[in-house]
Amino acid sequence: MGLELNFSIDPRTKIIILAIISFMVFNDVPMYVSGILVLIPFVCLFFSDYKKAAVIYILAYVIAKYLQMAVLPNATGILAIVLITFSYTATRMLPILMMGYYTIMTTKVSEFIASMEKSNVPKDITIPVSVVFRYIPSVFEEIRSITKAMKMRGFGFTFKSLKSPLKMVEFYMIPILISAVKTSDELSAASLTRGLSNPKKRTNLISVKFNKFDYLFIAISIAGIAVYIYYLCGGALIA
Amino acid sequence: MLKMENVSFSYDEMRNANLKDINLGIGDGEVILLCGESGCGKTTLTRFLNGLIPNFFDGKREGKAYLNSDLIDEMPIYEISEHVGSVFQNPKTQFFNVDTTGEIVFGCENLAMDARDIKRRLDDVVSDFGLRHLLDKNIFKLSGGEKQKIACASVSAVNPEILILDEPSSNLDSKSSWDFKGILEKWKSQGKTVIIAEHKLFFLDDVLDRVIFLKDGKISNEWTIDEFKQVNHRNIGLRQLNLDNLTAKHQDYYCSSPEFMEIKNFKFNYGNTRVLDIDNVRIPKNEIIAIIGKNGAGKSTFANCLCGLKRSCKGELILDSNTLNRKDRLKKSYMVMQDVNHQLFTESVLDEVLLSMDEENEEMAYEILDNLNLIHLKDSHPMALSGGEKQRVAIASAIASKKEILIFDEPTSGLDLKNMMNVSENLKYLQGLGITSFIITHDYELILEACSHVLHFEDGKIIDSYKMDEEKLKEFFLD
Amino acid sequence: MSERLNVKDLITVGIFSVIIIVLIFIFGMLGYVPILMIALPILAALICGVPYMLFLTRVSKFGMVTLMGLIMGIVMFLSGHTWVPIVTFTVCAFIADCILKMGNYSSIKNSIISHGVFIIGIMGNMLPFFILKDAFMSAMRTSMGNDYVNVVAPFLQTNVLIVLFILTFICGLISAYIGKLVLKKHFERAGIA
Numbered sequence: 001m002g003l004e005l006n007f008s009i010d011p012r013t014k015i016i017i018l019a020i021i022s023f024m025v026f027n028d029v030p031m032y033v034s035g036i037l038v039l040i041p042f043v044c045l046f047f048s049d050y051k052k053a054a055v056i057y058i059l060a061y062v063i064a065k066y067l068q069m070a071v072l073p074n075a076t077g078i079l080a081i082v083l084i085t086f087s088y089t090a091t092r093m094l095p096i097l098m099m100g101y102y103t104i105m106t107t108k109v110s111e112f113i114a115s116m117e118k119s120n121v122p123k124d125i126t127i128p129v130s131v132v133f134r135y136i137p138s139v140f141e142e143i144r145s146i147t148k149a150m151k152m153r154g155f156g157f158t159f160k161s162l163k164s165p166l167k168m169v170e171f172y173m174i175p176i177l178i179s180a181v182k183t184s185d186e187l188s189a190a191s192l193t194r195g196l197s198n199p200k201k202r203t204n205l206i207s208v209k210f211n212k213f214d215y216l217f218i219a220i221s222i223a224g225i226a227v228y229i230y231y232l233c234g235g236a237l238i239a
Numbered sequence: 240m241l242k243m244e245n246v247s248f249s250y251d252e253m254r255n256a257n258l259k260d261i262n263l264g265i266g267d268g269e270v271i272l273l274c275g276e277s278g279c280g281k282t283t284l285t286r287f288l289n290g291l292i293p294n295f296f297d298g299k300r301e302g303k304a305y306l307n308s309d310l311i312d313e314m315p316i317y318e319i320s321e322h323v324g325s326v327f328q329n330p331k332t333q334f335f336n337v338d339t340t341g342e343i344v345f346g347c348e349n350l351a352m353d354a355r356d357i358k359r360r361l362d363d364v365v366s367d368f369g370l371r372h373l374l375d376k377n378i379f380k381l382s383g384g385e386k387q388k389i390a391c392a393s394v395s396a397v398n399p400e401i402l403i404l405d406e407p408s409s410n411l412d413s414k415s416s417w418d419f420k421g422i423l424e425k426w427k428s429q430g431k432t433v434i435i436a437e438h439k440l441f442f443l444d445d446v447l448d449r450v451i452f453l454k455d456g457k458i459s460n461e462w463t464i465d466e467f468k469q470v471n472h473r474n475i476g477l478r479q480l481n482l483d484n485l486t487a488k489h490q491d492y493y494c495s496s497p498e499f500m501e502i503k504n505f506k507f508n509y510g511n512t513r514v515l516d517i518d519n520v521r522i523p524k525n526e527i528i529a530i531i532g533k534n535g536a537g538k539s540t541f542a543n544c545l546c547g548l549k550r551s552c553k554g555e556l557i558l559d560s561n562t563l564n565r566k567d568r569l570k571k572s573y574m575v576m577q578d579v580n581h582q583l584f585t586e587s588v589l590d591e592v593l594l595s596m597d598e599e600n601e602e603m604a605y606e607i608l609d610n611l612n613l614i615h616l617k618d619s620h621p622m623a624l625s626g627g628e629k630q631r632v633a634i635a636s637a638i639a640s641k642k643e644i645l646i647f648d649e650p651t652s653g654l655d656l657k658n659m660m661n662v663s664e665n666l667k668y669l670q671g672l673g674i675t676s677f678i679i680t681h682d683y684e685l686i687l688e689a690c691s692h693v694l695h696f697e698d699g700k701i702i703d704s705y706k707m708d709e710e711k712l713k714e715f716f717l718d
Numbered sequence: 719m720s721e722r723l724n725v726k727d728l729i730t731v732g733i734f735s736v737i738i739i740v741l742i743f744i745f746g747m748l749g750y751v752p753i754l755m756i757a758l759p760i761l762a763a764l765i766c767g768v769p770y771m772l773f774l775t776r777v778s779k780f781g782m783v784t785l786m787g788l789i790m791g792i793v794m795f796l797s798g799h800t801w802v803p804i805v806t807f808t809v810c811a812f813i814a815d816c817i818l819k820m821g822n823y824s825s826i827k828n829s830i831i832s833h834g835v836f837i838i839g840i841m842g843n844m845l846p847f848f849i850l851k852d853a854f855m856s857a858m859r860t861s862m863g864n865d866y867v868n869v870v871a872p873f874l875q876t877n878v879l880i881v882l883f884i885l886t887f888i889c890g891l892i893s894a895y896i897g898k899l900v901l902k903k904h905f906e907r908a909g910i911a
Contacts, residue, residue: 097798109336124785125788128731130335134336141379180736189295192291192294192295198317203347620907620908621908
């Protein structure tokens with residue numbers, strides 16, 4: 001049943017959309033202007049098995065926008081300031097944050113590298129970036145392991161430990177940093193023995209190509225930002 | 240064809256040479272074992288053959304190493320990698336990608352092979368090693384054995400003539416070690432030259448052609464596999480080739496009048512699946528208890544629940560007529576983890592022990608350190624110690640915090656005979672102090688050496704709990 | 719650039735970038751409370767000294783620190799912080815790299831100063847907010863009147879930005895100095911630094 005949409009876009013498209021949506025952060029415009037750009041992350045999330053996140057996002061945005069437009073003019077007091085700050089922050093940051101979340105959750109490392117290499121991004125950038133994505137889960141694994149060890153020695157989230165937060169930070173940082181040094185060495189040695197230092201350009205098993213969704217979304221993003229710019233420049237004509 | 244002529248090497252000029260005057264010739268298609276005690280130089284030797292010396296490790300070098308007729312140290316390492324594939328000891332740090340398929344083809348992509356060739360190699364390797372069910376998975380979610388399989392597939396995909404394996408089975412359980420043998424047999428049938436540096440020998444016997452024994456950086460002996468089978472392994476500090484030769488040392492309990500503790504209702508779910516399901520079991524107190532079982536059988540989950548580390552596990556431990564809930568167990572138990580680095584927090588061994596005490600008592604700390612042969616290291620930084628020494632420091636902290644139950648997670652992974660015996664001595668020392676030790680292990684030799692009781696896990700349940708019984712153990716380990 | 723960065727250097731940059739990024743994100747969680755967000759650069763400056771100093775023990779070529787800044791900016795961008803951090807991190811890291819080079823990668827004083835400069839890059843994460851605040855300010859002025867705004871205004875002006883800039887730099891210096899002490903206390907004795 002339902003739409004088997006098989007939705008996926010190239011990592012480069014995600015980057016382009018991120019760059020375009022970034023501009024939204026700098027200006028505040030009514031919803032009918034920003035609507036197109038706001039909807040892009042929603043669509044991406046919704047059709048990529050992140051339906052819950054998509055719905056939460058759109059609800060949060062609508063609430064924030066409503067607060068901003070309906071509540072602000074009549075609000076007073078501390079509560080008003082807090083709400084207004086929240087709504088301003090949310091309406092500007094939510095779209096790009098959700099697009100970022102989507103990008104990180106749905107891009108495979110090998111796919112990312114392949115598309116970067118197709119566009120001739122130098123190894124000096126692709127290697128560290130792929131190491132970043134590959135190492136982040138490891139760091140979290142270590143944090144979990146260290147937390148377990150600390151609990152056993154009586155350093156869980158108890159009063160004893162909250163009294164000396166600096167000690168807690170030290171307890172986490174030292175093992176993690178030592179492990180980072182070891183991993184750095186072992187990963188480098190292993191990678192060298194697998195030819196990573198080859199000066200020739202790498203090839204990829206998966207071929208990355210733009211599909212119809214890529215062209216569609218790039219077009220929509222450009223349309224979205226065009227509306228934005230038009231509003232900001234010749235606002236009077238529309239309003 | 241590999242050759243080493245008068246090769247010597249030291250990482251640090253101030254210290255003794257790690258390799259002294261090595262002369263070695265390895266023919267095409269040979270499967271060679273490099274063995275010896277920890278520190279004998281076998282890993283250093285492999286580094287000459289895969290180019291890590293001099294491309295990654297610096298030091299004082301003498302002599303020449305040849306790959307066919309080329310000098311290895313004149314070849315750039317990426318060129319060497321076309322002919323020599325390397326698999327390392329730690330499955331966690333040698334993979335570059337997060338997804339398995341990407342990792343398998345990583346080497347091929349680095350060598351700029353054509354996409355069609357890469358696809359072909361991928362298919363070949365998947366069928367050679369039976370990996371279809373592991374494709375497109377997240378490497379972090381695989382077991383140690385599966386990770387090593389992917390590592391082997393990855394080097395195999397490049398189709399090198401020579402394979403160098405540096406203690407590849409250290410972190411593998413016995414089933415995975417036997418599986419690894421299958422990989423070696425495959426390579427041998429493909430005519431590849433395989434050089435394997437290892438401590439664990441039992442899964443290797445009919446794959447090997449020749450055995451080279453190193454001592455203090457020199458080649459001390461060479462045997463054919465048949466000659467090697469006749470050698471007394473214990474005398475030269477090696478683990479057993481043939482596990483049938485061993486007998487259990489503790490057929491009876493250590494305690495003359497054994498008391499028991501009872502575990503009730505240890506149940507734990509991971510998401511919607513029940514991964515631990517123990518209703519009731521009696522376990523002898525103050526013994527050394529082996530916990531065995533296949534990967535995923537629930538051994539680690541059990542250990543975590545026993546220590547009180549899993550919030551949602553609401554079972555009870557009845558010890559000395561006291562019923563201990565999760566928080567009580569947390570106070571009474573301690574787990575020495577496989578990666579001891581995550582448990583050592585301070586800047587000196589002495590501080591580490593003092594940290595574990597509610598009230599700092601230097602005298603008692605000194606006594607504990609002395610008994611564990613650590614007193615000469617009391618001011619050393621824990622991270623500067625060897626693996627075995629770090630383990631002893633973790634044990635010292637446990638004793639200092641007056642824990643009654645200790646759990647060891649694979650304490651002898653990758654340890655040679657001497658160090659394994661040291662661990663066994665430490666366990667017996669703990670038993671003498673009244674502590675109950677649980678050892679999660681797949682080290683058959685260790686179990687026979689030190690343990691007096693066995694808990695056998697399968698699918699989250701304890702399917703058998705018995706006093707040391709060699710026959711039953713053999714069935715599990717040597718099937 | 720005299721020497722090209724090799725595989726080991728690139729992987730080192732990647733790994734240490736992760737440590738610093740994870741620290742920033744963890745402490746940055748606190749920053750989602752709008753007022754505390756202003757304190758984020760200072761928190762980051764205080765916490766990143768130790769990993770940065772350890773990283774420097776493995777740096778002896780020009781480009782590694784700059785690259786780290788660029789990588790951090792890229793990760794910030796991909797996680798939804800706009801492209802502003804790319805610019806700020808890379809520029810600050812580049813200057814930090816130059817400072818290091820002037821001390822030949824072995825001067826402790828230069829290392830400490832370079833951290834102060836490097837960590838200023840994190841202000842890129844919040845710059846968009848500051849730009850936002852101006853518009854927010856004018857909107858508030860029309861709705862709530864001038865007295866009201868004048869009470870809140872002091873917190874939201876460009877002056878705050880400058881003070882933050884300076885504080886971040888100073889905290890960066892302090893934490894790098896602490897980092898040096900930690901290196902001695904732990905890493906050198908552990909044989910790693």
